[in-house]
Amino acid sequence: MPFSNVYIPGAGFMGSAIAFLIASKTDATVTLLDVYPDALERAKKAVDKYGKSSVEKGFLPQEKLDELKSRIHYTDNNKDAVHADLVIEAIAEDVKVKQELFRHLDHTCKPETVFASNTSSLSITTLAAATKRPDKFVGLHFFSPAHVMKLLEIIPGFDTSKDTLDRVTAFGQQLGKTIITSKDMPGFITTRLGLVLVNEAAFCLMEGLSSAEEIDTGMTLGYNHPMGPLALADFIGLDICLHIMETLYAGYGDPKYRACPLIRQLVAAGHLGKKTGRGFYQYNKN
Numbered sequence: 467m468p469f470s471n472v473y474i475p476g477a478g479f480m481g482s483a484i485a486f487l488i489a490s491k492t493d494a495t496v497t498l499l500d501v502y503p504d505a506l507e508r509a510k511k512a513v514d515k516y517g518k519s520s521v522e523k524g525f526l527p528q529e530k531l532d533e534l535k536s537r538i539h540y541t542d543n544n545k546d547a548v549h550a551d552l553v554i555e556a557i558a559e560d561v562k563v564k565q566e567l568f569r570h571l572d573h574t575c576k577p578e579t580v581f582a583s584n585t586s587s588l589s590i591t592t593l594a595a596a597t598k599r600p601d602k603f604v605g606l607h608f609f610s611p612a613h614v615m616k617l618l619e620i621i622p623g624f625d626t627s628k629d630t631l632d633r634v635t636a637f638g639q640q641l642g643k644t645i646i647t648s649k650d651m652p653g654f655i656t657t658r659l660g661l662v663l664v665n666e667a668a669f670c671l672m673e674g675l676s677s678a679e680e681i682d683t684g685m686t687l688g689y690n691h692p693m694g695p696l697a698l699a700d701f702i703g704l705d706i707c708l709h710i711m712e713t714l715y716a717g718y719g720d721p722k723y724r725a726c727p728l729i730r731q732l733v734a735a736g737h738l739g740k741k742t743g744r745g746f747y748q749y750n751k752n
């Protein structure tokens with residue numbers, strides 16, 4: 467059975483793009499929820515921007531844009547989730563905050579509602595354990611920007627049922643994504659591989675192998691990566707990179723995942739990357 471009512475807590479960067487993606491590729495009604503009215507306002511603007519650019523690039527007719535926007539709703543009331551067939555959570559990357567939200571939604575939503583988290587690194591099994599529906603709980607890891615990136619990483623938790631997996635896989639295909647499936651291990655496939663490269667690049671810089679620019683050029687020209695690992699880390703946010711390395715280290719207990727001290731130092735100094743104007747590189751904040 468397709469999902470016709472999708473509810474997305476977290477109207478931030480990821481939530482707004484996921485909402486636009488779902489409304490543009492399916493007939494579903496999509497509701498964005500956020501605790502901050504300002505975030506809902508920003509989400510509306512983001513959806514407008516994605517729509518405008520899709521029309522300009524010829525991906526979407528104007529009439530379709532008006533119609534799909536009429537199916538995206540915005541709310542700060544959790545109770546609206548009573549109608550959801552599918553919840554895709556995209557709030558802050560904090561296990562306690564996510565568990566608290568899912569515990570709450572478990573009471574509000576219908577028993578058959580499927581729960582998904584867009585977490586980049588947290589355990590799906592641990593999040594599912596906050597609910598009484600671990601069989602209907604799954605990881606749906608979208609990439610940024612969600613309406614453009616082709617990949618969807620699906621992570622079944624320890625108790626996710628085959629039916630849930632089949633349904634979200636069909637949904638991902640409807641969204642036009644190429645799907646990979648990963649076991650529920652820390653960092654799954656993509657975050658583990660991506661962050662290990664970032665961390666190792668930071669070690670190369672700290673050990674004085676070369677400059678940030680040359681390390682990045684090594685990967686852009688030598689391996690055809692669209693962006694070097696240090697520039698990527700600045701784009702993601704060094705605080706987020708550190709948090710993910712700590713999750714990997716705690717999860718595997720393997721020293722190969724120890725966070726590079728240079729990343730720790732930059733975070734301690736408040737140099738978090740592009741968003742603060744300085745990370746491995748210096749940015750013009752305007």
Ligand SMILES: NC(=O)c1ccc[n+]([C@@H]2O[C@H](COP(=O)([O-])OP(=O)(O)OC[C@H]3O[C@@H](n4cnc5c(N)ncnc54)[C@H](O)[C@@H]3O)[C@@H](O)[C@H]2O)c1
Nearest residue numbers: 476477478479480500501505556557558559584585586610
């Ligand atoms: N940014 C990325 O590139 C990226 C990529 C893949 C996955 N993710 C994951 O997606 C999730 C969201 O990331 P983001 O970058 O969009 O963050 P963001 O900070 O842009 O947005 C998070 C939103 O959640 C809201 N929020 C916080 N607690 C809430 C609650 N209890 N109920 C409702 N809303 C709440 C915040 O007000 C904020 O608007 C994280 O788990 C992150 O790891 C991010």
